Amino acid sequence: MTQAKEKEKQHATKVGVYICHCGGNISDHVDVEAVRRRLEKVPGVAVARTNMFMCSDPGQELIAEDLKNGVVDRVVVASCAPSLHETTFRNAIRRAGANPYIYEHANIREQVSWVHHGAAATEKAATLVEAAAAKAGLLRPLTPIRVTAARHATVIGGGVAGLSAARDLADRGIPVTLVEKSPCLGGQLARLDRIAPTGERAPELVRALADAVLNHPHITVFTDAQVIATDGYIGNFKLTVRQEVASEAFTGTEACYIPFSGMRPAGPSPSEPREFNLETGAIVVATGFRSYEPRQGEYGFGDFASVITLPTLIRKMAEQDTEGSFLEIDGRRIRSVAMIHCVGSRQIPGIHPEDASGRLNEYCSRTCCTATLNAACRIRETHPGTRVYELYRDIRTYGRGQEELYEQAARDGVVFLRFEPDQAPEVVRADPTDGYPLKIRVTDTLTFSENLEVPADLVVLSTGMEPNDVSDLVEMMKLPVGVDRFLLEVHPKLRPVEMPVGGIFVAGTCQAPFDVGETCNAAGAAAVKAASLLAEGHVELDPFVAEVDAERCKGSGACVEACLNPGALALVEMQIGGQTVRRAQVTPALCLGCGACVAVCPENAIDVCGMTLSQYEAMVDAIVADQVAADALR
Amino acid sequence: MTMLNPDFAEELKQFSEDSALACFNCGTCAAICPLIDSHFPRSMIRYVQIGAKERILEAATELWKCLHCGLCTQTCPREANPGEIILGLKRLVLDHWRKS
């Protein structure tokens, strides 16, 4: 519809304005009734109502009744941030049988009552609602964009997250391709032994999961493989996968479990590297983590052979699974082991040195406390002669069954010492008279900050998690990354497994430190999201995309140059008035709705639906009109 | 500098309840104890945990201030039985005095 026609329609609309008290959250600071009275007088506004909670059933019912009775045909709700309830109200309108895009939202909580008070708050609220009503008058019904979706999903990463997401998706009947970089499936879980807090054996979990995946008729697995190029959009991604020649040729005709590597799928592995294309509807990124590698000299690491990391301890213990009064590591009898928490995690600017690229891991890795306690209990139970000391900053056994492990460790005779971050323990060579090779000097806050020395045959560093380097995927797929370098979801509470690019989901420890249970929760959520997206064979996208007014367009192409997403806009030849002309054309599925094109068009010929220039002009007019009226009163 | 002595726990067993390592140093016992010394009886429990026998002997007279009211044992969330340990430490100290 042209803008002239939009203007014409302006006064034909009946705008309903619904103002929320938010229980008092809004009405304690904004005189909601005064706002209502002002809005009632605005031309084009048919009714203005208030409610204690607009989002409640009775609140939504108000809107539905007015729509059904023909009292209103445009809706403005003035309440909290649209991120919370815009969808709620659009759905209420849809249920009432109207088009959900005749809706405009005014945020008078976060933008008003939470930050302003008194008359100024009421004034600003009224202005924002008037502007929203002015825009609503120009809104027109829109149709969601429908694109067909390939009924196929790709999972990147074959750790526990990738494996369980692949299995869940395939169980819903969706064909899945799983792309794993290493030669084996199982990821970091395959490098563990008995896992906390249940004591289950990691190899058994990996085996069960990998078997289910490898034997699933709907799953194709590629190991030694990586996604090297991506194109397309939700429902219609095109990926290029490259599979390398395995470093060790594998000819086994059956999958086999390699301890501390994972499940190797049946061979023969390809003898030539190959590349192939995949058409896929949804992508689950499950690229996982790597363990922090201590710096040379950090707590004696690299200086003393008997300073090792927790993953190394776990492996050595599993590989030398001997009973006996004393733990033996590398043939040495361990009388005393000291475990230091938070190595490479919870780093503090000014206290901990940055790594070569200037970064600090300020986050808690969440799994190391429990994993350390788990290892400590195991040592005390199987080798009661070996003493265990744990040096911690805080014990963070946050999950079900984990605090019990902390208590168990104490009952098993583990001695705890607590240090302040700026008084890190020091691992030094012990004096010959001490009878131990190493000792740890620590200012122990549990002993009234006295200086203590812990004798040690073995020092274990509880190293934390760092995300795997997936900068290539981040670049290709435009994935957001947090300051901690983990992948960043759209919303940590409300949309925890979605990436902002439609059709791409995130699962497991590439997003944040998780334990295995949490990883599987995330993977299940990502699989369900992807499955419901692909279930219909097509996806519906919000219609807030650019639209060209072919009558006004002169084909200058300024918009095409300004467009941020290649492929969203192009100049194409078309017939207008019997002549062949070049005009801009939008590919709605690729348009980001950012409006970069709108800003540069010299002809005002391109607009973003639902956010047109004329709609914004109407908002500005409403705001200015208020100002003029106020000045006149002065 | 005090070097931790893991063997002290064994020595103490003949005199006292062996529950000190259950303590997680919350300080509840010190808060409830009617004596005014700020860390008592946790201070003693902690010295038992790290095997700081010298520290205990240095502060031995403190032990005799204990009223054996039992409040600490009643309130300890970890059932470390601090009251019993104080009693046990008295036995240790007496034994030590007798021998020296």
Ligand SMILES: Cc1cc2nc3c(=O)[nH]c(=O)nc-3n(C[C@H](O)[C@H](O)[C@H](O)COP(=O)(O)OP(=O)(O)OC[C@H]3O[C@@H](n4cnc5c(N)ncnc54)[C@H](O)[C@@H]3O)c2cc1C
């Ligand atoms: C020392 C230690 C002890 C732990 N103990 C416990 C415990 O006792 N209990 C517990 O519940 N949890 C424990 N955890 C946590 C547990 O290991 C993780 O929760 C789990 O392994 C995470 O699985 P994931 O699939 O997210 O990641 P990962 O296991 O890291 O899997 C990621 C996979 O993706 C692959 N990959 C990476 N990049 C690419 C790419 N670009 N393309 C293709 N593939 C790629 C990797 O090769 C890997 O196979 C422990 C962790 C550590 C470090």
Ligand code: SF4
């Ligand atoms: S889980 Fe424990 S050891 Fe790991 S970073 Fe957090 S507080 Fe430190």
Ligand code: SF4
């Ligand atoms: S028993 Fe002794 S240490 Fe415990 S609360 Fe009473 S006086 Fe204090």
Ligand code: SF4
């Ligand atoms: S109350 Fe119990 S757990 Fe807490 S400090 Fe005293 S002895 Fe330890």
